[in-house]
Amino acid sequence: MIQRNGLRVLSLYEGFFSGGARALHSTVVAGLHQAGRQQHSVLSIHHEMRREATLQRMVDDPRYRALRAAGVRVTSLGRSTEAGHDPRTFTETELAAASRHALSAHVVLSLKEQPLRLVNTDAFPARPVIACLHRSDPEHQGQALGDLLRAADAGRLASIVCCAESTRDAYRAAGVPGHLLRVVPNGINLARFRPASGARRLALRGAMDLPSNGTVVTYAARYDAMKNPALLVRAARQFLAHEPAGHVLMCGAGMSSANPDLVADVATAFADRPDLVARLHLMGVRHDMELVYAISDVVALTSAFGEAAPLCLIEGAMCGAVPVTTPVGDSASIVERIGFVTGYDPSEIAATWIEAAARRAELEGARTAARPRFSHVRMIAGYASVIERAYRDTGMRMVRV
Template identity: 75%
Template sequence: MIERGPLRVLSLYEGFFSGGARVLHSTVLAGLHAQGRQQHAVLSIHHEVRREATLQPMTDDPRYLALRAAGVRITSLGRSTAGAHDLERFTAAELATAYRQAAAAQVVLSLKEQPLRLVNQPGFPDRPVVACLHRSDPEHQGPALDQLLTAATSGRLAAVACCATSTRDAYAAAGVPAHLLQVIPNGVDLTRFRPLSHGRRLAVRGELGLPADATVVTYAARYDAMKNPRLFVAAARQYLGRVAAGHVVMCGAGMDGANADLRANLERMFADRPDLRGRLHLLGVRRDMERVLAASDVVALTSTFGEAAPLCLIEGAMCGAVPVTTAVGDSARIVDGIGFVTRSDAAEIAATWAEAAARRVELRHALTAARPRFSHVRMLSAYASLVERASRGAGLTLATG
């Protein structure tokens, strides 16, 4: 009897930078690699990426460090978005590296559709490809949607993993064959994202400069138009003006004083009440979001498009913060019974934050009861099965014409 080794899987990343999709995918890879039945590796097209006014080297990224710590091999084509690379063209050396690594794998995963421009190169090895999608706006993905449709038409795609029903529905409407689209809801590590004891919660607040009796609203998002940070700042101005004990925390790439756009927005919005700015805290990128969220009363999202199953809402809720979100993607489904949905209106959002904080104790049981629904154990099992099913289609001849 021949003993088979672990299934070899290569993930293609556009790059390592802050964002929920990379957090989620990296969690999946580390978890599956640790189980031993699959051996995962990552090839990143870029070694550094400029986003949200910040140049983010991959070796500094928490996802990169977590994957390396889990034993996942990571390499890069060496590109930088700060350079003069043609995004749609690859050098012979880059293609040779990518082909060699893909040939050594049995299944290829693509984190979002952008890396499929590499998969669609004529010489790319014939391996089953699973595209992992984490947004609900294919119309905003530019040529990446065309790359996804090309991969589907050519027969390269074995499956498309969608993190939300809104993702599945949007991409089906965009022309991706329905039989390829499979929903695997997002999950988080419940041993990491959990409420803190009262004493530890107060200690974290002290570290963050938050009063023990503050009513804290936390925004965990990168500074991007889809997140609508301007709406959040407008709501924060209203909230701080009406809730004397209110404090607002902003975390994520670009959520710091180095971001000129954010600074200008804050100066404009708080021009009439500069005193309120002292209760708004810019924390930037954090590697301990579980502690920040557990010290919060409310986790907020003000996105207007693009979201599918936002991790910040799940992570915040699992830490005991009440989620309040606009109705985008699967957000309303995520917070059903444990949080609130608002219109994109600053006054309504501010009022709902205050209501959510006031009802946090009342909702504590519902937040606790919802924990099994968001476990990453279920998510890992679903991804493992999908990858294994894809591997059984290896070696099929690609469609032509």
């Protein structure tokens, strides 16, 4: 029987750093915890991690703060990537701490497959484990795919939540048993991500030093080969040459002048037109993306691989921007009827940004009609169902808390 204080669920994080998977999973955890039927807690392997040339501390992370504000207990094993720990091994102290946390839970969630190396240790107690997957490229996940397959073979996994059809298809093709795979589509908080009124949009543009009538393209991603930022920069060069009042905003970890690789990308792409660079804005990590999207005409994605259901496309569209994406993961189905899919030619991408901005008002009705299917309420209900089923089908036989 479940205790009176509800089903207890422990989420394992590799760490807290900027990224859509962490934002989405934290939304799910906070939502389920506040609903009251489940009690959630989080155990992070690292308390700080260096990603995209930035040392990101758990206690500074907006996801951490949001979880704490929702009443979710968040702790860590105290690791830092700066200390040079062997990621494949754990100390007796770390294993004992992880075991204590898991023993107090009915069900364990693993945010992506990387924390499963901890679950696969002999010291980790028997609990139904649900792996939550957010990419469509298992072949690029290093040893994590092997960890996932070992957990499945050992009977550790009660279920695997995939955020997109492309995720399910890719992992099934990689050898993951199909009966474990469940698709729960990504969703967002529609009260936060919504269009701004005309007057507010103009005021926000003024506050960000952007013209009231220029086309604004926003790119929200971390600096990573998967995201293909060099292609975005080349497309920005073409776009800004054709649109004298146009501006391109680059947001995310590593999207700042402190990143020498991005600076080199810009220098190469704009070598023949350095005068255009003033309208390319390197904004770094932003915690007010709903405002950035609300002043944008287009939200752009140029990823080369790995995407599943990119949150930036959904968030941008629900704030009134037209999504324009390369054909990765479920992106084409996400932007169907509300946006555009391009190839990987920078001139084509730039031309599509211009067309998308011109048709923004025309597509408003379709964006409004699409809002219900992107609600985080549906997503949270989907996760709740998978968790409760995992406990009912396997957890009641193995859990005594």
